[in-house]
Amino acid sequence: MKTKAAVMYEVGAPLVIEELELEGPKENEVLVKYVASGICHSDYSFRNGVLPASVPSVLGHEGAGIVEEVGPGVTHLKPGDHIIASLTPACGTCLFCMEGKPFLCKDMTDVIWKGSLLDGTKRFTNSKGEKVGQLVCVGTFSERSVIPAGMAVKVDPKAPLETICLIGCGVTTGVGAALNTVDIKKGDSCAVIGCGGVGLSIIQGARIAGAGIIIAIDPVEEKRQLALDMGATHAIDPTGIKVVKEVRAIAKGGVHFAFEALGLESTILQAWSMPRATGTAVIVGVPSMDTVLELPVLGFFSEKHLKGSAYGSSIPSRDVPKFVDYYMKGELKLDEMITKRIKLEDINTAFDEMGRGEGARSVIMYD
Ligand SMILES: [Zn+2]
Ligand SMILES: [Zn+2]
Structure with missing residues (x-):
């Protein structure tokens, strides 16, 4: 045909x-x-x-x-x-x-x-x-x-x-990263770098998980507004500011989870610096496959975690119909x-x- x-x-x-x-x-x-x-x-x-x-x-x-x-x-x-x-x-x-x-x-x-x-x-x-x-x-x-x-x-x-x-793709990758890849407890704090389809989905997953603080980071105003509409409690324009310092100030010493949804070396490094001791940086964005990171080792001695996330750690036969259901009930926008x-x-x-x-x-x- x-x-x-x-x-x-x-x-x-x-x-x-x-x-x-x-x-x-x-x-x-x-x-x-x-x-x-x-x-x-x-x-x-x-x-x-x-x-x-x-x-x-x-x-x-x-x-x-x-x-x-x-x-x-x-x-x-x-x-x-x-x-x-x-x-x-x-x-x-x-x-x-x-x-x-x-x-x-x-x-x-x-x-x-x-x-x-x-x-x-x-x-x-x-x-x-x-x-x-x-x-x-x-x-x-x-x-x-x-x-x-x-x-x-x-x-x-x-x-x-x-x-x-x-x-x-985007919704399962993002919502799954928040609900499956890590275990966000009620009241935990999250930062999300990049508010495109995946980032907005992470924000919604964090909201569904009951996160208390959700900081959205994106230079585009329209996307920051969308992030606030979808459950972010704060929205930051990273242009010209010390974004890590700002996030650590809002979440009082750093977030429990920092999600990177852009796949850029510079923002992955930022995500590594945002969590508090014992917190986790979750890399969801996909950088060029030959990217090599230079990470400050300091965070390892405050027991921070660095975690990759593939397709929202999802089991599609379980999660795809579940996310459709969340949409039908109005929980997922x-x-x-x-x-x-x-x-x-x-x-x-x-x-x-x-x-x-x-x-x-x-x-x-x-x-
Ligand atoms: Zn995709
Ligand atoms: Zn298989």
């Missing part, structure tokens, strides 16, 4: 909108018609070469849609089911899945940089007959995609796919995070805006 998609052919160049041929699902795969896809900062990082992606490849990894066809062996889904594309196949049999950590599923780590599906092959072909890959097995910048069945998480059909698509709804053709403009730090989330709507 034919599908319209946004394809990356060259690092740093605009994505090409074109029609691709898509093969149907094979064993343990499903064909999904996407209704919407968020544009995550990592898509921008792949496009710019900060993160490695094979080319040509259909980018996009924050999608929700409807199952149109299931391949052999798929028993938990049927055509018509509403799904969110998660970022792990959660195979259930690898070492990490057996330890209850499907966010590190080996099936995914084996293929994540290859642009293929789990069996190592690709399903898209362009008009020149060239095979085209798809980002992290889901390739949501396409009207349709064939994805591993284990990555399609069935959700409440009453929930609006055009909004809950954000749960595919997602509509407010969406600053723009666009057509697939406008993807390159959305990347330009992202480069300027504008808006929290743009969402591509498919017809």
